[in-house]
Amino acid sequence: MSSFEGIGIEAVIVKAIEESGFEKPMPIQEQVIPYLMKEDRPDILALAQTGTGKTAAFGLPLIQKTDTHVKHIQYLILSPTRELCLQITNDLQGYSKYKSEIKIAAVFGGASIDMQIKAIKKGAQIVSATPGRLIDLIERRVVDLSSVKTVVLDEADEMLNMGFREELKSILDKTPKDKNTLLFSATMPKELLSIADKYLNDPVEITIGKRNSGAENIEHVCFMVHEKDRYLALKRIADFYPDIYGIIFCRTRRETQEVADKLLKDGYNADALYGDLSQVQRDTVMNKFRLKNIQLLVATDVAARGLDVDNLTHIINYNLPDEIYLYTHRSGRTGRAGRHGTSIIISNLKEKYRLQQIEKQINKTIKLLPVPSGKDICKKQLFHLIDKIEKVEVNDEEIDSFLPEIYKKLEWLDREELIKKFVSAEFNRFIEYYKESKDLNQPVDGRSSGKGHSESSGFTRFFINLGRIDNLKPATLIGMINDYTSIRNIEIGDIEILNNFSFFETDSDYTETVLQSFINKKYKNRQVAVEVADNKRGSGNQKKRKRQATKSSNKKNKKSGGMKRKKSKAGKKSMV
């Protein structure tokens, strides 16, 4: 097993990164760092999915190699946006926590140039910059690149997209010929290849994971709606996932602002991030988002590029990006550091071809899901509320003095009535809003996706940590699935109850929902754990098994008549 020491990182740096939670190198770091530790370093063209740790891959060696006796710029890191430039600066400052002689300057547009000039004149050895402002400082003769040893181009493709091609050229021309160039990116469009050809000298090519592929732990789902219903669908999604923490991507600044305004007006915890905002506004929004004071960040592709925000649960594509490869960048904002994430696409039938193109690019199926109905949402919200009440911490000291009066006032209500009233006080807004809500699904191939579109896919097999010893019966399990998922028509396949644990299958279109809905559930005082059991079954096999399940379901349904959803199907094994 490799360690940071093992690939040559010095103790003071290891100490700093361990304190920020790094235990061992991530694969891109394992590959890149040893090259950069050599005296005679090759140029590097590194492609890796987002969230794989590219910053430390180039950052750690630079920190270690910096000669602190000289006071001129040795290392230059170029990135497309102010946010990214600052993020890189912060990361590097963290790595060099115990190497106080190292000076890192951030150079980016929209902020006081004087402060940046000061930082450089203090003798910065490392500069993290966006191209525009850097050129400004070069022209003012504040920045001198003639002693630069290494240039890092981070998110190089995005720099091209933002029209920095000429700036890049002019910057690189001012650096020494024998310097080292490192190009980092998550995708490799053709135009970038030509840049690499031109500026990299016989580079070592390092690819982690498949080129342009989406991260493995991201699930991709799609809701088909009519064009005019996009916003309504967005609201349903936000309502269906009460704990959502995510980015909503729009195509234009105007759309970004419009969607954010509407969400705010409708009482959601949202704000917008796009290029036109002043720097102060952008910083405020980003800070709030990182602190989770904002649940939904509405953003353009450029503004959100490369941002590393932890624990995002969802990415929502309010509209598909103009360029297919941007989809990878968007979805890569979630599922970081091995966590599970979902990328949601709100789409309409006209975009079917583009969806297929995306599927090809990410090499994964996009699952078509029904837009949650008003009833689905009410149920989900209601149980979210009940969960919250169950878990809320009671601050006895603060409320004790009020309680006698409150008890007295509510004396006439019995327990049931009291619960009803508390729930309604919080919940009426949803019931009211969704009372006569319509089905938003756009029919696909003559079927409404709301009525099950599962012929195309198979079943997903789940593991659950309950078994015979917990007295788990198929009927109980089906009841749990029905209750927790709140999805109409969810199809249930085989159920296998074993002694200590069990397996069950549901329509794989709902894999994500099933996983999410079993989180934090208890059964007879035991924490329930559900995981995907086995993904590798051949799909042909799955289809066959499913047909069996369907065939046998008629007679099984009689047995399960007491359950909420008649359509639930139990396979052969399950009920015997």
Ligand code: ADP
């Ligand atoms: P990328 O530039 O590839 O998108 P980042 O460099 O922003 O990825 O890293 C993604 C996240 O992973 C960051 O939060 C970073 O702190 C974390 N990270 C990087 N390297 C490690 C490591 N070796 N161990 C644990 N976490 C790491």
Ligand code: MG
């Ligand atoms: Mg990065």
